[in-house]
Amino acid sequence: MRRGLVAATAAVGVLALAGACLVGVRWWQSRDRTTFAEATSYAPADAARLTWTDWAAVRDAVGTDDLDTLLDDAFERDLSSGSALVQSAPVLERAFGFSPASIAWELLSQSSDGAVVIVRLGGGSDLDGVADHLADAGFTEPEEDDGVWQGGPDLLAGIGSDLTPELGYVALVPDHDLVLTSDQPDYLQQVVDDLGDDSLPAPMRDVVAASGSPQSAVVYDGDYTCSELAMSHADAEEQATAERLISEAGGVDPLTAYAMSVQPDREVRVAMAFSSAEQARANADSRAVLAAGPAPGQGGDFSDRFTVESATAEGDVATLDLAPAEGAYVLSDLSSGPVLFATC
Known part of the structure; x- marks a missing residue:
């Protein structure tokens, strides 16, 4: 009897030690993670397009948390083009209890199945306060803590245009201090149920890692990149010019993921994932040439917008660092096609 108890106790101790080791590994991984x-580890596995805004960093960069001034200055610095909350911000602050003036960051994930906005609250707001605002605004509280507050288009119309x-x-997800929103309640519930699985495809995780700690960014999977940034969006004459330029540059390979981001020093970084390290090395060279030349489909030359500071490759990822010209909106202007240096 006692031997059984000792064995059981020992087993519990082993399990506890294993659990502690697992927690320690997760803590160490998260400590090194930007x-x-x-x-992006909270994004659903089906995400094809992510847009990121580090609102805490943006507030530091512009030196204010006054909402109107923040939004104006963020726009001028090309830091808010990916936000899903900018247009709604004044009403959001009043009716929901948070806005870009108080949240830590915002991530919009879009796929063919649905869209979800993931928000990490900052020091100026808390989940209890958000819950109170939702109730006051007319949202129906879920029965379960991890359920979905029911609103819908009619309720939103009554709150603000x-x-x-x-x-x-x-x-509301207290364990992660997150607020998630969507226009589809079933899709939102599925995202909440799977939250934290870190299930983005490896190429998207790779370009995120290569992007460092940006203030604003877009991340696309391979299919979205090769569709939305393709030279097929240009007219026939510009497509012919693009084919010639690509051939002269040494050719390109299809991308498996793509990210463009504004860095803390205001440089723009482009990270492109490929099927092999060999392709990444070759495309770092050819795409650097393309990024320094004419911009068919966009007009003028890329050099009117930025200077290519460096082109490197590490593993399967090629990276271009671009120095924007004064007044250029590189991220917002080149987040949709045609973009020659991002074509497949």
Whole structure:
């Protein structure tokens, strides 16, 4: 009897030690992970397009948390083009209890199945306060703590005319201090149920890692990149010019993921994932040439917008660091096609 108890106790001790080791490993991994990488770890596995805004870093960069001034200055610095909350911000602050003036960061994930906005609250707001605001605004509280607050388009219309449909349904996740919103309650619930699986495809995780700690960024999977940034969006004459330029540069290979980000020093970094390290090395060279030349489909030359500071390759990822010209909006202007240096 006692031997059984000792054995059971020992087993519990082993399990506890194993659990502690696992927690320690997770803590060590999260300690080395950037805020950007942590945020994207919450994105659903089907994400094809991510847009990221580090609002805490943006507030530091512009030197204010006054909402109107923040939004104006963030726009001028090309730091807010990926945000899903900018248009809704004034009403959001009043009716939901948070806004870009108080949150830590925002990640918008989009796929063919749905869209979800993931928000990490900052020191100026808390989940209890958000819950109170939701109740006061007319949202129906879920029966389960991890359930979805039911709102919908009619409720949003009554709250304010500028609210994006993605705010129609809301989930609060205390374990991660997150607010998640979507225009589809079932999709939102599925994202909440799978939260924290870190299930993005490896190429997307790779370009996120290569992007460091950006203030604003877009991340695309391979299919989205090769569709939305393709030279097929240009007219026939510009497509012919692009084919010639690509041939002269040494050719390109299809991308498996893509990220463009504004760095803390205001440089723009482009990270491109490929099927092999050999392709990454070759494409770092050829795409650097393309990024320094004419911009068919965009007009003028890329050199009117930025200077290519460096082109490197590490593993399967090629990286271009670009220094924007004064007044150029590189991230917002080149987040959609045609973009010659990002074509497949």
